[in-house]
Amino acid sequence: MPYAAGGVGDVTARLVAQKMSEDLGQAVVIENKPGAGLTPGMEYVKNSPADGYTMVIAGNGQALAKSLFKALPYDIAKDFAHVSSIGTYDIALITSPSSPFNNIQELLNMAKVIQEN
Secondary structure (H helix, E strand, C coil), X not given: XXXXXXXXXXXXXXXXXXXXXXXXXXXXXXXXXXXXXXXXHHHHXXXXXXXXXXXCCCCHHHHHHHHHCCCCCCCHHHHCCCCCCCCCXXXXXXXXXXXXXXXXXXXXXXXXXXXXX
C-alpha cells in the first residue's frame, strides 16, 4: 500500500482485503509503505516475487508520477498488470463564492500572470 494509514486508499484497501479474506479463506494483510510520491510502495511491489501474493492499489497518482518526476524506479505500464478496477471517484475544484474565479480558464489565466511575475 503506497498510501499512509487512514487515508482513502488505505480504507479502500482494507475494505477490499476484508472481502478477499472472506472469499479466499485466509488473511489478506495490508502493509503501508507511504512517502516520496508513492514510490516506496510501488517499488516494493515491483521488486516482490510475481506470485500473486503481493498486490498494490494504484490510482491517478501513480499514473501521473511519470510526468512529475525525472526518473522513477518503476514504469506503471510495463512493471504492473491491471487485475481489477475497484472503484472510481470524482475530483472537484471548488472555491469560495467570493473568489475572483468563476471557471477553470479564469484560474489558469491568473496562474499564468502570477508565474510571469
